[in-house]
Amino acid sequence: MATMEPDKQPSTPERSPALLAQEAILARPVTPERRMADAIRALAIDGVEAAKSGHPGMPMGMADAATVLFTRFLKHDAADPRWPDRDRFVLSAGHGSMLIYAWLHLSGHAGMGVEELRRFRQLHSPAAGHPEVGEHPGIETTTGPLGQGISTAVGMAMAERHLAARFGKSLVDHRTWVIASDGDLQEGISHEAASLAGHFGLGKLTVLWDDNHISIDGDTAISVSEDTLARFRAYGWAVRRVDGHDHEAIAAALNAATKSRKPTLIACRTIIGFSAPKKAGTAGSHGAPLGPEEAAAAKAALGWEAGPFEVPDDIRESWEAAGKRGGGTRRSWLKRLAKHPQRAEFERAMAGKLPERWDAAIAEWKAKAVAEKPKIATRIASQKALEALVPAVPELIGGSADLTGSNNTNVKGVPALSAENFGGRFVHWGIREHGMAAAMNGMALHGGIIPYSGTFLVFSDYMRPSIRLAALMRQRVVHVLTHDSIGLGEDGPTHQPVEHLAALRVIPNLHVFRPADVIETAEAWELAVKRADGPSVLALSRQNLPAVRTDAGENRTARGGYVLSEASGERRATLIATGSEVEIALAAQAALEEAGIPVAVVSLPCWELFALQDPTYHDAVLGSALRVGIEAALEFGWSRWLGPDGIFIGMQGFGASAPASDLYKHFGITADAVVAAVKRRVN
């Protein structure tokens, strides 16, 4: 993916075709708008030189296209960069972060002054190496891992369409613009995202592809031969090709895009590192400072005479005017909002606040479930929870990667979200887990939507880069991951997660719930929906599980772990289990108590929440007697709870293909095995 090494780039022969083309472009008359673009170039050069690291090539190459977009098309007001009906701008090619910082700076945004630019890539600077959500309000999404930005943008564009259907065009009517690199389009996720965008006919999505023919290893021809425009046409996109240094051609293409009913890909043929007299058109300008000499020569070639980080007054004024060009539109919009009958609801949804009494129906369901004690799979329990939540929380938009009936993520009567009905609330994502997860990030970032997915737990591997970004960006997205162990049975080791719970638990800021029964599942859903500052995973069983909880008043899952069933006397052991193995722990407890060995059972549905409790609580719950962990997964990570003398009953490696009950026996994850292990130690 896109990043740097200062050395090792091939040297360029003087006056390569790219340099000849550059000369011709530089010979064109210099318009005021070209000078605005040059301001981006100069700041990108300066930022990277000051940091002694970074990627000047992309901002220098795409400055013209970006300038046309920002000054003539983008609906934006620097006075309120979070205005809900703004256009979204996504720098998918996140390594070119100086482009976005230069723009935020030039167009007069607070919080991106010259001091911030000077501290590009330094600790605590909002001008981080790659654009990071939360560092500056003008940054819509965190980019850098290639393919994520363009795919996240698809979710933003879907969110816009859905909210327009919900609240009407007078409140929601904006576009999504993306600058993408070669790498973005080579990544597999771009296929999933672009195919979805074509399928949904996201006409308000426009991607400017920095078609510079260069990636880190050199000319893209060494690894790519595809006809990318034909490929996107096959997805149902409108496609165009322009000279990426010709402002009027760019404007014409962008204008056409605003009229298209299809998403649009504009291949902007550019010269990477434009203006650098030696490094332009080479990988040498991609990911390393130009060096003082080449930097000076690049500025000279542009006729740029201002000092480092300086911008001539006339250019700064033009940029500041551009920064305000959405101001009037925003003020009209605010007037419309003030009078709008759905104003309160719109503001609530966009603020990420849950409706009043959002949890009344689920409380009712929990009360019913605790009385009826249904023996159902937790994936079914999840569906029951959704039946209470989906009507109460209109922001919840569900989906599945072609496993709707298996994930149980849809609720009766909820229509599909489609090109014909963007008001629908269930997305058939197709077999596109990664695209789904990235688009969900985009929905959450857009605001007004709490997206939840469905696929098998084992396929969390396909979504992992996007789950990680959700955690890093602290976005409320919920992944419903069913078939969470060998308990899925016959599909075998390719479908049986054994390492995935651990692999998800290790992602910072992600809450991983593995509920044991119908009540814990409802509690997990409550916590996931309430959690405004990060993503959650629900790992759910395929197989039926007995109701183990006899209370539903307090949300006990909120503490992550708790004593589900205390020992009859002084504990000789504590059986600690999650999800489907809590049933086994309880059966083992019964047998051990029968044999005169008092043991407690602890349910540990969410390690991350349990870790947040104080040590006294940990000690009280886990006890000082022998600790036995039971989970149909690998032991990795369990020693934290079990200590050096604990016992773990679980998987040792990959699963196998057989009916679930045979597998539990085969791998020795049974109450008998727990009983035997405890007896060996306590007798």
Add this chain to the structure above:
Amino acid sequence: MATMEPDKQPSTPERSPALLAQEAILARPVTPERRMADAIRALAIDGVEAAKSGHPGMPMGMADAATVLFTRFLKHDAADPRWPDRDRFVLSAGHGSMLIYAWLHLSGHAGMGVEELRRFRQLHSPAAGHPEVGEHPGIETTTGPLGQGISTAVGMAMAERHLAARFGKSLVDHRTWVIASDGDLQEGISHEAASLAGHFGLGKLTVLWDDNHISIDGDTAISVSEDTLARFRAYGWAVRRVDGHDHEAIAAALNAATKSRKPTLIACRTIIGFSAPKKAGTAGSHGAPLGPEEAAAAKAALGWEAGPFEVPDDIRESWEAAGKRGGGTRRSWLKRLAKHPQRAEFERAMAGKLPERWDAAIAEWKAKAVAEKPKIATRIASQKALEALVPAVPELIGGSADLTGSNNTNVKGVPALSAENFGGRFVHWGIREHGMAAAMNGMALHGGIIPYSGTFLVFSDYMRPSIRLAALMRQRVVHVLTHDSIGLGEDGPTHQPVEHLAALRVIPNLHVFRPADVIETAEAWELAVKRADGPSVLALSRQNLPAVRTDAGENRTARGGYVLSEASGERRATLIATGSEVEIALAAQAALEEAGIPVAVVSLPCWELFALQDPTYHDAVLGSALRVGIEAALEFGWSRWLGPDGIFIGMQGFGASAPASDLYKHFGITADAVVAAVKRRVN
């Protein structure tokens, strides 16, 4: 992805367009070859009925195309299914596993008798839920997670081209055939793989796409609108569309494919669950038994009168003849091999044996390095190791996902593998990590190649499904993953792995090396290359690291962990570190010894190998004093080595964008922090 739920499928109106089409097809004259296809259908029905789970729809739909392929095109001999110059057949749509089992059974392969079919999806049956490498020699690759098969096949086809360049067409001249589903082509990885296949012009790769318009959620139209043939044409493929139940049309298309210089995609328009009078053409036939009534009716519609798992003699004879059709070709090939000047070398390479004295040059390098003690990044140390290994081991084929200069995976003078020079030994994979990892699996499975990759450690997330399969299939592939911590600096948290070491360590059968210096890096390479039964990861630093090893005789990394520097007296603490943090541990040791506190330093470059040592060794190395873990990553998993009273110095969450030295200070991963932590506890 593709799997089952028995319930929840929409009921089909009688005589849907699919059923009408089916009637027309069934009305065609029944040829002997159609009856051979019907044998596959009948066995698929029987297997799924007996198992009470599985996927009958795909084998029933694709039986015709598969039969034409197997009987008229596939170069294969059931007498030796591992014959090196056989054609490779990949069932990318692995859920339709009964198709491959039925074929192996019918064509007379040992080890797939009727008893095995009767035990489809039962414990210890080679007829597992999805095809698993190692269960039967006729299974070329493990499939089930969609998109993997087709992408693995691209690697097989690349391997064929490379080995043909190395050994000549008289030894290596075979084709790769794939049956793929809608899901395979929706997955992002299919884009990466197909784009690579087009780029490399893999004319001997043919994909039969089961274009049945049905996925689990129903008609594919609910989630897909793309023109898939146009998309593949854009990748540089030849594309065709045929009636997937018309044997002569299929044969014509396959014949054309054998003449194409481009890879070929053949859209086989089929009816899923073909012959089932009610469920054909519906998702209801995809992933659940038809049920006795529908099963009987399907057989009746075919005119299939044999009992369950029975095959009429004439059909069995035809299939057995087909199973031997490659016999003559194989015998001629064996004769050519016997006389071939490169016979020994070919046999050695295909057997996965390393050349004599393969490690002489690296031993020499280690001796030199231990004397010179270069302070270099371990990624550079890896390049140095490769400079010794690549010339000595001709099977090593390297690559990078567009980060060649950063991963240091190429060696001077090694040419690129390209469509113009398949004999090259370095692959510019483009920005396609997932496709790279899957294709590498295909190369290893093909035999004759030991592939190694390059990308950043953080992007292991993009490759994870394929890394998992390599581990499950026990294939020798090596992933060189550089920039392995916050030590990469300014690129920031999107590029800084904090959870990836743990996330990789938890994959069963994967060896994760994080070497501390030039010697450990060479040792890790030796172990990775020698390891014939599974994949390895080398996590390597961007930043320079001092040489910490003073010996190079014994490969100490082979035990996973060892005492690098013993305490001067009775240990008060043991500092346990990996990779770049070993330097910190040594500095802390020096300061603590200076302060009169004897501490040892343990280097723990490979947890998996260390875990294999006996407890006595563990105790001796880790000691009974205070244990301190030091790793610029999250603590998850460390308690196993540290115990409940240990101290961990590392990351608490995501990283940040800043120069590396600032980050180490900011996050408190310093010798001073270690010293202070130890002093607090031992004083």
